Amino acid sequence: MPEGHTLHRLALDLTAAFAGRVVAVSSPQGRFADEAALLDGAVLVGAESWGKHLFVHLDDGSEAGALVHVHLGLIGTFAVHAAVDAVPPPVGQVRLRLARSGPGGAAYADLRGAITCALVTAEQRAAVIGRSGPDPLRADADPDRAWHRIHRSRKPVGALLMDQGVLAGVGNVYRAEVLFRQRLHPLRPGNTLRVGQWQSIWDDLVVLMAEGVRTGRIDTVGPEHTPEAMGRDPRRDDHGGEVYVYRRTGQPCLVCQRRVSTAVLEGRNIFWCSRCQPVFRSRAVG
Incomplete structure (x- = not known):
């Protein structure tokens, strides 16, 4: 299972590739299709991690915004491909894809094999964090x-x-x-x-x-x-x-x-x- 530094690095990579940009959100595999349809065309605000939990923040036009909670588990991967010429067709069991194009080139990120990929509320995020201990990589850790x-x-x-x-x-x-x-x-x-x-x-x-x-x-x-x-x-x-x-x-x-x-x-x-x-x-x- 990836250790905490991997998730923090992933959050930084996602933020660098997509923050402030409109993203196409899809679920080629289909297991996140309904949620992806709600998020498609939203602006990705940023990503953060707490321990082995990843949260992707999106501005979907609602007052609270939207949150995607990801836990990679033992075999999950979330591969970020920045500054590519074009976004290729998905390969394999891609549960969640984030993609963008336009100035600065294209970028995409494919999530596979995660044990958790869910659209959650701010209260649900707080509950996850409340069950977790302090994270040595976070400045707000106690x-x-x-x-x-x-x-x-x-x-x-x-x-x-x-x-x-x-x-x-x-x-x-x-x-x-x-x-x-x-x-x-x-x-x-x-x-x-x-x-x-x-x-x-x-x-x-x-x-x-x-x-x-x-x-x-x-x-x-x-x-x-x-x-x-x-x-x-x-x-x-x-x-x-x-x-x-x-x-x-x-x-x-x-x-x-x-x-x-x-x-x-x-x-x-x-x-x-x-x-x-x-x-x-x-x-x-x-």
Whole structure:
């Protein structure tokens, strides 16, 4: 499933390609046909994301405007093609197409495979956001909302960081990498963290995920651990980017050389270095 930086990058790309322009809205697949007919010819105002949710704002002439809510799920894609010579016929199961032409060339965006594509009200958008935790990529995010949940929970911090109701937009890669960078074991109970440790996690995610938006890939290693600095081969993985532990099971830790460990937590693989991220042991006396 795409992580939050992908959705933020998508919102920026949609806004750059269509904002302020009249758009042709269609549903070649047919599953969004009635809604598309209502939106066709509207002006796209902009797009935004909150965690893994995308909202496209359109001015359809109504007082409130229109909102399309998209959640890509595991296999969804929303491909934006800007500054093309002409909009080609749709190929495959395109649930939603946005298109424009005129000065500056043509552009189109095709949505496929999403688990959610719905015309929603402002109240429904607010409800989605209300069920979501703070998003490290949003300037209006309140990290205290996540801390309120984390420091009261006995669940492993590795599970809490992936709970979209606790923290929005963090997926398996960022979860594994930020815990390594903060030297925290993924199975450490949330209620054993100190507020300063949580603030360091949050601050690190803000920086890492913003860089992911900028580059379109996840890079988490420091300058001293890049392939160039270490004289090693670049990472080969379909997710791209240079990482410390994610999907590096059995490979040597880039910091201490111990083999990277893995296990399953709530149905997802977790990755950590047992030397750099030792098991937490409480100092409390019984």
